[in-house]
Amino acid sequence: MLKRRTIKFLVVFMLLALAFTLIAGCGSGSKGKEESKATDSKTVKVAFLGPLTGPNAMQGVGARNAFKLAIDQANASGKLPFKIEVVDLDDASNPGTGASVAQKAVADQDVVAASGHWNSPVAEATIPIFKSAGVPLVIWGAIRPTLTSKENYPYITRVCPTQQQENLPLANFVINELGRKKWAIISDTTTYGKSNTEAWKNEVKKYPGAEVVSIDEIQVGQNDFRPILSKIKAANVDGIYFGGVVMEAALVRRQMVELGMKDMLMVGISGIVDDKFIETAGKEAAEGIIATKPGKSISKLEGGKAFEEAYQKAGFKEPYGAYGPYAYDAANIIVEALKQVGPDRNKLVDAIAKISYNGLLGVTSFNEVGQTTNVASTIYVVEDGKWVDWDSSKYKSGERKLPGSK
Amino acid sequence: MSLVLSQAINAIMLGCTYSLVGIGFSLFFGVMDIVVFCAGDVAIFAAFSITALVSIVGLYAALNLALPPFLSTVLIVIAGASLTGVLMLALYRLVIKPFENKSALMPLLSTIASGVALRELIGIFYPQGRNPQTFPQLLPGGALSDFAMISWRNLIIIVATLLLVALLYLFVNKTKIGLSIQAVSQNREAAIMVGINWQQVVLITFLLGGFILGIGGFLVASYYDVVRFDMGSMYGLKGFCAAVVGGLGNVYGAIVGGLLIAFIEVFVSAFVPGGTAYASVAAFLMVVLFILFKPEGVIGEKTIEKV
Amino acid sequence: MINKAGAQLSRSLMAIAVSLGICLILYIALVSPLPITLLVLAIFLGLIVMGERSGGIEKIYAAMEEHKGEALVVAGIFALLLPLLVSGNNYLLHVVVMGGIYSIIALGLNFQLGSTGMVNFAPAAFYGTGAYTSAVLAVKFGISPWVGILCGLFMAALLGIVFGFPALKTRGYYLSLVTIALQVIFTLMIINTDWLGGPNGIPGIPGYEIFGFSFRRPLEILGMRLPYQTNYFYLVFLLLSLAALAASRLYNSRIGLAWNAIEQDEIVAATQGINLTKIKLLAFSIGAAFAGVAGALYAHYTSFIGNEDFDFNKSLVLICMVLLGGMDNVAGVILGSLLLTIIDEKLRDFADYRMLMYALILIIILIARPQGLLPKRNRKYQIKQDNNEGYNVTVTAGGK
Structure with a gap:
């Protein structure tokens, strides 16, 4: 048995630890509050929802930064009769949490519009809440096709392309142009992975002679893919399609x-177009990996350079990631709508749905279900440790050969 | 045939990583009769400290100036493992000792909670801690030869595991303190009566266990090339399963248990169509069946509870 | 005589005051920012500890026991007025609804963890079973959610028996590992089963309807428009009351006594003629049934369910709730669940530190107050002699 004194000591120790984390927490929390106090008395709030903690935090934080950047620029421009404040809410990639923070957002009458979500299930959970509260939600990163629909229009709009829109050009490229026909699919068991598997299977079916030999589903956070890869190696395929995100993709490539x-081709979609992929897989291992990303590459965009410079200047530590530009445009679309109709939830819903906005990604407008019509995609290839536009790569010019070329 | 062989190698590698945590579980259970659930997180803590020593402090590069690479690797691993040994002692003092002689649920919950705390501390205080970190390549990566399907690194991991177990065997059977650990794990009261300093034995066990977990964490991270702050929970759970399948408290059983679980996982995902998603399910089901029908483990003895 | 009546009255007033006090503390915790919430809770805990030191708390317990009716009526009225008090703030109501749902599960979990001393790391699986059963029936077969709630209850109870089966053969660490493994298997199976929506979850679950009135509509009474959460609040409140009633009846019955006997010593309990198989499985199936009802409620409340809501972490949180409130104490378990839900929501602003704080809170409770906020009460037996009908033993709670 322990002595009373010892127990007391332990409790005091634990309490100190708790107090410390609380203070640390409050410290980082109160910073945000001070900023908001500094702004004008007349403020309009816009909610940003995304995974700021948890396994997808890198996507969420990058997008949040880009979103804030756009709002800060709008505030600094002085063209608005009011200040916009960003309420950033963490959905932690969890639908329950997402629903809860969405409730919190719509309960605040000052919140006139929201932009949210990288995870489609979270969006599924929050959409009814925004719909019933009449708050417009612009989706910046969730790509499940059914999120935008007739029922959800005009409340829900989306600036990023859906999975179908992403897989189509990639399949066309690797099957028609590169002539790879036998495919093995590896994807994770999340919505993202599963609907990629679905989309890729359907795309491959469209081409005569092309086939999917095997489908393997992995858990996000899994580290060992050797059993699957050994099996695929024996099956002699033309390439591996990876329908997941950065970390698992990098490990798959490393273990390959x-x-x-x-010498086996690996292709993926926007989820793996990230410098982290090359860093983790290793520069040499990543060489010759192909992936497609919706939108034109940042360097090709008109405002791309300005965006990158502004992002650097704003001093964000984290990279803006694959969806930063979408979040940036989502914010600007909300600002544009605010300029048109002012801070009124109902008016904003229609204004956003009918908008035609010329921004970072080009001209964005929404179709009859609220899906963006601005869909362009670029094929990227890893060359010397960088994601390079296929059209300007040494692979296209024939100086280098892709893995598995005959 | 070569497919089966290469899958067997995959399974053995995976089994080694599970075994090391399993050994930690069994060691603690043998001496203290408690399950230290944060073992997986402690192992991952070691991997993170080694990553920090190499890529933040730059110790590896510094050591390499004076020593051959192999020796500097060994030194760094020992440094990381010693750190975990000390961490384990601290954990014992803070969250295990207060619950001696109390309901078994309490140390279990407190160690689960401290596992969560450890995980979160890494996530918060390690730079970019919530993102996966690339683990520094301290072991040579190339293939052994063109024919063998095994790489240098895998060979080193297997040899290191075996060496660790052999050393543990020698320590437990040939040294005085090792023998007292055995004595305590067989019968605590009797051991105290013959003059064994029980408290000392417990401390040494935790130090030793922490050290082994540290090396385990290093080998796991080397095998995966990556460390994640939340890797410890699943890894710890599989280690616990390995220990139970092998017979809780039986250090060598943990190796058998780890291999068994790894083989089931690998072969289900390799040879059952669509089985990849069910690999863990199969492994856990096996563990449940084991507990229900052969709770003493693969090589454990059946004990009868006396009233 | 008069003195006695006066004492009666003052005790009854005390019970009402304490009941009101607890309601107010919960209310303040709910509406104020985190630091104040924590301060209030610290004062609350301090009061309990002081009361225990001086022995004053025994008087309060006795008064509460004696005047249970008054105390409950006060709490009930307070709860009924709550939606008006928070003036229709739907977020706060949402927090309370979730607190109520968790309370129901925690009450069920308490049968295993608190009463019988069987470790169960899989309450979230029972919760999920109820939710998925009701959701699938409603979405795929168009069956009314009211029927779904019963089916959810039944399916969860069935799963409870399956999960309880290992408890017959093992206990302690082995049982904990079995339940952890089953919990993980449950989550993985949901992810892998496309028919259940897999990782997509099940969206678009309809809400409850009664006589054509949809629970998703804002409630209008006395010219006031209250958000739709109010409907669910009253439903959850009703079901929680029923659950609490059932739980305390069970506690005071022979079954509750048998559970406690098993917790003390299984072998002795068996020699006393307690049917271990039946009683243990009962603890699992009834507990699971509670969680099943809660799950069905949750599904039709949020309109979306996914595997993330029913994983191992949720189980840990539920265990925390039982532990914080006090094992084997109905009032304690409810208090613990409500408090932890509120604190959890307050911690959202510090999302990065949330899990860490959870862990630290759990360790602190375990070291400093393993018995929970409201500790388990010893049973007291009174032997009443009725005229000629022999001895009649009644059980009342109270007194150490």
Whole structure:
């Protein structure tokens, strides 16, 4: 048995630890509050929802930064009769949490519009809440096709393309132009992964002679893909399609090299177009990986350079990630609508749905279900440790050969 | 055939990583009769400290100036493992000792909670801690030869595991303190009566267990090339399963248990159509069946409870 | 005589005051920002500890026991007025609804964890079973959610028996590992089963309807427009009351006594003629049934369910709730669940530190106050002699 004194000591120790985390927490929390106090008395609030903690935090934080950047620019421009304040809410990639913070957002009458979500299930959970409260939601990163629909129009709009819109050009490219026909699919068990599997299967079916040989589903956070890869190696395919996100993709590629499969093509979609992929997989291992990303590459966009410079200047630590530009445009679309009709939820709903906005990604307007019509996509390839536009790569010019080329 | 062989190698590698945590579980359970649930997180803590030593402090590069790479790797691993040994002692003092002689649920919950706390501390205080970190390549990566399907690194991991177990065997059977650990794990009261300093034995066990977990964490991270702050929970759970399948408290059983779980996972995902998603399900089901029908484990003895 | 009546009256007033006090503390915790919430809770805990030191708390317990009726009526009136008090703030109501749902599960979990001393790390699986059963019936077969709630209850109870089966053969660490494994298997199976929506979850679950009135509509009474959460608030309040009633009846019955006997010593309990198989499975199935009802409620409340809501972490949180409130104490378990739900929501602003704080709180409770906020009460037996009908043993709670 322990002595009373010892118990007291332990409790005091734990309480101190708790107090410390609380203070640390409050410290970081109150910073935000001070900023908001500094703004004018007349403020309009816009909610940003995304995974700010948890496994997808890098996507969410990058997008949040880009979103804030756009709002800060709008505030600084002085063209608005009021100040806009960003309420950033963490959905932690969890639908329950997402629903809860969405409730919180719509309960605040000052919140006139929202932009949210990287995870489609979270969007599924919050959409009814925004709809019933009459708050417009612009989706910046969730790509499940059914999120925008007739029932959800005009409340829900989306600036990023859906999975179908993403997989189509990639399949066309690798099957028609590169002539790879036998495919193995590896994807994760999340919505993202599963609907990628679905989309890719359907795309491959459209091409005569092309087939999907195997489908393997992995858990996000899994680290060991050697059993799957050994199996695929024996099946002799033309390429591996990876329908997941950065980290698992990088490990798959790394372990492919380890198992002597360096000479097999690997392709993916926007989820893996990230410098982190190359860093983790290793520069050499990543060489010749192909992926597609919706939108034109940042460097090709008109405002791309200005955006990157402004992002650097704003001093954000985290990279803006694959969806930063979408969040940036989502914010600007909300600002544009605010300029047109002022801070009124009902008016904003229609104004956003009918908008035609020329921004970072080009001209964005929404179709009859609220889906963006601005869909362009670029094929990227890893060359010397960088994601390079296919059209300007040494692979296209024939200086280098892709893995598995005959 | 070569497919089966390469899958067997995959399974053995995975089994080694599970075993090391399983050994930690069994060691603590043998001496203290408690399950230290944060073992997985402690192991991952070691991997993070080694990552920090190498990529933030730059210790590896510094050591390499004076020593051959192999020796500097060993030194860094020992440094990381010692750190975890100390951490384990601290955990014992803070969250395990207060619950001696109390209901078994309490140390279980407190160690689960401290596992969560450890995980979160890494996530918060390690720079970019919530993102996966690339683990520094301290072991040579190349293939052994063109014919063998095993790489240098895998060979080192297997050899290191075996070496660790052999050393543990020698320590437990040939040294005085090792023998007292055995004595305590067989019968605590009797051990105290013959003059064994029980408290000392417990402290040494935790130090030793922490050290082994540290090396386990290093080997796991080397095998995966990546460390995540939340890796410890699943890894710890599989280690616990390995220990139970092998017979809780039986250090060598944990190795058998780890291999068994790994083989089931690998072969289900490789040879059952669509089985990849069900690999963990199969492994856990096996564990449940084991507990229900052979709770003493693969090589454990059946004990009868006396009233 | 008069003195006695006066004492009666003052005790009854005390019970009402304490009941009101607890309601107010919960209310303040709900509406104020985090630091004040924590301060209020610290004062509350301090009061309990002081009361225990001086022995004054025994008087309060006795008064509460004696005047249970008055105390409950006060709490009930307070709850009924709550939607008006928070003036229709739908977020605060949402927090309370979730607190109520968790309370129901925690009451069920308490049968295993608190009463019988069987470790169960899978309450979230029972919760999920109820939710998925009711949701699938409503979405795929168009069956009324009211029927769904019963089916959810039934399916969860069935799963409870399946999960309870290992408890017959093992206990302690082995049982904990079995339940953890089953919980993980449950989550994985949901992700892998496309028919259940897999990782997409099940969206578009209809709400409850009664005589054509949809629970998703704002409630209008006395010319006031209250958000739709109010409807669910009253439903959850009703079901929680029923659950609490059932739980305390069970506690005071022979079954509750048998559970406690098993917790003390299984072998002795068996020699006393307690049917271990039946009683243990009962603890699991009834507990699971509670969670099943809560799950069905949750599904039709949020209109979306996914595997993330029913994973191992949720189980840990539920265990925390039972532990914080006080094992084997109905009032304590409800208090613990409500408080932890409120604190959890307050911590959302510090999302990065949230899990860490959870862990630290759990460790602090375990070290400093393992018995929870409201500790388990010893049973007291009174032997009443009725005229000629022999001895009649009644059980009342109270007194150490």
